[in-house]
Amino acid sequence: DQQVKQNSPSLSVQEGRISILNCDYTNSMFDYFLWYKKYPAEGPTFLISISSIKDKNEDGRFTVFLNKSAKHLSLHIVPSQPGDSAVYFCAANSYSGSARQLTFGSGTQLTVLP
Amino acid sequence: DSGVTQTPKHLITATGQRVTLRCSPRSGDLSVYWYQQSLDQGLQFLIQYYNGEERAKGNILERFSAQQFPDLHSELNLSSLELGDSALYFCASSPGGRGNTIYFGEGSWLTVV
Numbered sequence: 001d002q003q004v005k006q007n008s009p010s011l012s013v014q015e016g017r018i019s020i021l022n023c024d025y026t027n028s029m030f031d032y033f034l035w036y037k038k039y040p041a042e043g044p045t046f047l048i049s050i051s052s053i054k055d056k057n058e059d060g061r062f063t064v065f066l067n068k069s070a071k072h073l074s075l076h077i078v079p080s081q082p083g084d085s086a087v088y089f090c091a092a093n094s095y096s097g098s099a100r101q102l103t104f105g106s107g108t109q110l111t112v113l114p
Numbered sequence: 115d116s117g118v119t120q121t122p123k124h125l126i127t128a129t130g131q132r133v134t135l136r137c138s139p140r141s142g143d144l145s146v147y148w149y150q151q152s153l154d155q156g157l158q159f160l161i162q163y164y165n166g167e168e169r170a171k172g173n174i175l176e177r178f179s180a181q182q183f184p185d186l187h188s189e190l191n192l193s194s195l196e197l198g199d200s201a202l203y204f205c206a207s208s209p210g211g212r213g214n215t216i217y218f219g220e221g222s223w224l225t226v227v
Contacts, residue, residue, distance in 0.1 A: 034215060043116060043204055043218035044157070089157060100145070100208075101170050102216055106156035 003027045004092050006105035014113050019077040021108050023090030026071065030103075032093035035064060035075045037086045038107070044089055048075070080112045117141065118219035120205050126225045132193040135222045139186055139207030145169070146188040147208075147216060148180055152201040163188055164210050195226045 005024045013019045021035075031052045036044035050057040050064045050073070057064050063076045077084055090105040117140035127133055139146050148160040150173075159172030163182035174180075177195075182188040192199060202223055208216040 036218075041221075041223075043118070043206075043220045045116070046215045046217060049215060100210070101159065101162065101172070102147070103159065104149075104157040 002106075003030075004090055004103045004105040006088075006090055006108050008108050009106070010109040010111070012111045012113060013080045015082055016079045019075075019080045019084065019110055019112065021075040021077075021088050021090075021110065023073045023075075023105055024071060025073075025092050027092070027094060027103075028071070029094050030092035031095075033064070033066060033073050034091045034093070034102070035062075036089045036091060036104075037084075038089060039086050047088075077110075080110075082112045082114050085110055085112050116217040116219060118205055118207050118217055120203075120219035120222050122222060123220065124223045124225075126227060127195060129195055129197060129226055131195050131226075132191065133195065133224065135190040135192070135203050135205075135224070137188045137190070137205030137207075137219060139188070139205075140217055143207035143209050143217075144186065145208045145210040145216070146182055146186070147206040148174075148188070148190050149204040149206065149218075150201050151204065151221075152198075155201075157204065160190070192224070197226050200224060200226045 034049040035047040038044040066073045087107045089107045119138040144165045147162045149157045160174040162170040180190045202221045204221045206216040206218040
């Protein structure tokens with residue numbers, strides 16, 4: 001049972017345009033959400049996060065939106081740059097007792113075309 | 115550089131063998147996590163330790179085990195290796211509190227032949 005879903009395995013966008021990556025979740029106990037970027041043969045790099053009590057968080061070209069009623073979050077990258085080409089993972093945080101657990105989506109490969 | 119160090123970076127071994135992957139967390143981080151990424155797969159959570167104690171278990175096979183030592187470094191032991199165990203194994207660490215981001219190492223590539 002996939003609790004965090006990224007339904008688009010890939011996305012291509014022209015340089016300078018907006019990239020929108022989507023993520024859906026099923027567990028209403030998730031209280032914190034993160035986006036990671038991953039280049040081939042490297043570890044995932046933290047990009048941006050959002051608490052479940054907020055609906056938007058912005059950091060430079062990156063904005064994450066959270067719609068709790070729809071159990072949906074999205075990452076907007078504006079403007080997109082060729083260096084943004086990578087796999088983007090959505091992750092959601094939950095607690096079981098005192099144990100913190102991060103559940104990842106399957107990732108979306110973003111390709112920014114020059 | 116995330117501050118999380120993993121060794122070895124690459125490892126090739128035969129089926130049936132046993133290997134140990136090592137992780138040094140970021141300075142001050144008490145929590146260590148292990149994840150597996152197989153070809154075309156997402157990141158699968160294996161296990162988490164906090165200050166030496168196991169805190170959570172994910173999809174970790176019985177042939178795999180892990181521990182976190184008093185100096186907070188962690189080791190993931192993989193035994194009776196099968197071809198399907200070939201994957202990228204990531205270690206990550208965090209301070210351990212609520213809302214903390216976890217930071218990943220660069221991974222250990224394991225190839226079982």
